[in-house]
Amino acid sequence: MNNPAASAATTFLPRYWPLIFAAAGGMSVANIYYAQPLLGAISSDLSISASAIGGVVTVTQIFYAFGLALLVQLGDLVNRRKLIIAQMLLSAAALAAVGFSSSRIMLFAGMAAVGLLAVITQTLVAFASTLAAPTDRGRIVGLVTGGIVIGILLARTFAGIVADLGGWRAVYLASTALTLQMACLLSRVLPRNEAVQKSLPYTRLLKSLFLLFFEERILWVRGILALLIFTAFSTLWTSLVLPLSDPHYSLSKTQIGLFGLFGVAGALAAVKAGRLADQGRGRQTTGAALALLLLSWLPISFTGQSLLALTVGIVLLDLAVQAVHVTNQSIIFAVKTEARSRLTGGYMIFYSIGSAVGSIASTYLYAHFGWQAVCLFGAGVSASALGFWFANRRTPASSF
Known part of the structure; x- marks a missing residue:
């Protein structure tokens, strides 16, 4: 069934909007995978034992699961444009906190927030499926999901190269800057006339x-x-x-x-x-x-x-x-x-x-x-x- 609201919204979107969604999704999900090749460097820098440093990945994944259960559903309740931009800005703050971590507590708290907010990717997929025409939904979902998978696969490569050049903190500070830039881009691209569902x-x-x-x-x-x-x-x-x-x-x-x-x-x-x-x-x-x-x-x-x-x-x-x-x-x-x-x-x-x-x-x-x-x-x-x-x-x- 056609969605008049979605048709009206896409009228004002640039033709390359699925690529922007794909890039934003890939960048967001990559944040929860950066730590995997960096554990040794983080352990040495913050004096965290080898037996405890694996908790960085565990905490990030646990809070990502919490985000899937508790945050993604908000896209059916509130304006998705505001939700996505707000989560992007909060995600940038969490990444900066990780990059400037001076203690184990600050690091783990920052990584928990990074995992929780990485579910922006799923809000983007759901939003993209709503904006797409019914006859084109599979292709659009494929493009956006492809960007997310690319983000997962290249996160370790990106982290390894940047860490070799500037240390592990540079990875998270670079992602902070990229996330802020993407939030600005999405604020200009995402439709402002999205219909919000009845309060629930x-x-x-x-x-x-x-x-x-x-x-x-x-x-x-x-x-x-x-x-x-x-x-x-x-x-x-x-x-x-x-x-x-x-x-x-x-x-x-x-x-x-x-x-x-x-x-x-x-x-x-x-x-x-x-x-x-x-x-x-x-x-x-x-x-x-x-x-x-x-x-x-x-x-x-x-x-x-x-x-x-x-x-x-x-x-x-x-x-x-x-x-x-x-x-x-x-x-x-x-x-x-x-x-x-x-x-x-x-x-x-x-x-x-x-x-x-x-x-x-x-x-x-x-x-x-x-x-x-x-x-x-x-x-x-x-x-x-x-x-x-x-x-x-x-x-x-x-x-x-």
């Missing part, structure tokens, strides 16, 4: 999210698929540093981060998935992508013998994950147009759980059983996703 108590807004998953089976079906594909995604990207930094290869952090560039190629190619969803071929796209995800673990398993094989596997895996992710969002956004922010927040909670499971499982398996065990786990999760899709492929709306 915040507690009822949160309760309605859980009711949506009981009312619409397709939501939890696509949510479980998200959990499984991002378990596989995190299994690769969390543990990849381990075999590449072993004596066999002894690659530097910057060199390892450059492998994210190959993932970007897959993410860009997967924008095609959004167009296929617009054409009503979401079910076929999902099945094909999940089969590709399972196949990707074969070349990845040869990482110890060939970096070329790893590169092929990375492209295939990221292409598959992105294709399913874009298709999932295109489908759920068509369910209840008035609840897109809540649907986004609920869906991304599955993503967050999957990412955490993949991170914990992959590092444990590598430490105790080696790289082949990691690959078998990733392949097993991918096979489970394919089997789950096959069992539920006739779910109403799954062929959208």
